[in-house]
Amino acid sequence: QKEVEQDPGPLSVPEGAIVSLNCTYSNSAFQYFMWYRQYSRKGPELLMYTYSSGNKEDGRFTAQVDKSSKYISLFIRDSQPSDSATYLCAMDKGSSNTGKLIFGQGTTLQVKP
Amino acid sequence: DAGVTQSPTHLIKTRGQQVTLRCSPKSGHDTVSWYQQALGQGPQFIFQYYEEEERQRGNFPDRFSGHQFPNYSSELNVNALLLGDSALYLCASSLVGGMNTEAFFGQGTRLTVV
Numbered sequence: 444q445k446e447v448e449q450d451p452g453p454l455s456v457p458e459g460a461i462v463s464l465n466c467t468y469s470n471s472a473f474q475y476f477m478w479y480r481q482y483s484r485k486g487p488e489l490l491m492y493t494y495s496s497g498n499k500e501d502g503r504f505t506a507q508v509d510k511s512s513k514y515i516s517l518f519i520r521d522s523q524p525s526d527s528a529t530y531l532c533a534m535d536k537g538s539s540n541t542g543k544l545i546f547g548q549g550t551t552l553q554v555k556p
Numbered sequence: 557d558a559g560v561t562q563s564p565t566h567l568i569k570t571r572g573q574q575v576t577l578r579c580s581p582k583s584g585h586d587t588v589s590w591y592q593q594a595l596g597q598g599p600q601f602i603f604q605y606y607e608e609e610e611r612q613r614g615n616f617p618d619r620f621s622g623h624q625f626p627n628y629s630s631e632l633n634v635n636a637l638l639l640g641d642s643a644l645y646l647c648a649s650s651l652v653g654g655m656n657t658e659a660f661f662g663q664g665t666r667l668t669v670v
Contacts (some may be wrong), residue, residue, distance in 0.1 A: 447598075449598070451596060475656060475657070477656075477657060484663070484664075484666075485663050485664075486560070486646055486648075486661030486662050486663045486664050487599065487646070487661050488661065489657060489659075492657045531598050531599070533598075535656045537656075539653070539655075539656065543601050543604075543612055543614065544599075544601065544656060544659075545601075546598030546599050546600070547598050548596070548597055548598050549596075549597070549598050
């Protein structure tokens with residue numbers, strides 16, 4: 444069993460829709476939860492991160508962490524065609540940059556005009 | 557600021573050959589981490605270099621080795637290539653002691669083994 448599970452999709456939505464992306468994990472030691480966006484033929488770029496449980500909002504993006512259920516979500520409001528990309532969740536046990544991020548498989552999102 | 561740059565962008569190698577991939581970190585960064593991203597998968601941590609030494613290593617065989625130079629740039633070497641080594645190889649740079657959220661990824665090198 445993988446430490447982090449993520450539905451690969453693909454997920455196709457019309458422009459303006461609310462998108463929900465999710466990951467589940469098995470290691471209760473994870474404390475830092477990140478969402479990366481990866482465009483085709485590009486490296487991942489950090490969108491948002493959350494420490495422990497709770498919600499965090501940044502513009503059209505909201506990240507949620509439920510440690511009791513070992514479940515994290517990323518919501519995208521008013522989705523745009525430019526949001527079409529692969530979204531990767533990533534997790535770490537501590538805050539220090541050891542490089543040992545554990546990534547999910549990634550969900551491919553297509554937002555149709 | 558050029559960010560993290562990787563070279564080459566693409567390359568094709570034959571099974572059994574050896575390959576060297578290169579990474580120049582973002583200006584001001586001194587730590588380099590390497591990841592392997594197979595098609596349709598998330599990145600997997602290979603190793604991390606700081607002060608020209610390997611500091612952390614993921615679950616990869618010894619065929620994967622690296623080097624960091626005094627200017628903080630880094631190389632990833634893979635010997636005895638297997639078909640399964642075909643992947644996007646990502647380099648992430650950061651500052652020692654920094655947060656895990658402060659790493660910047662390059663665009664990657666797409667390696668195809670035939």
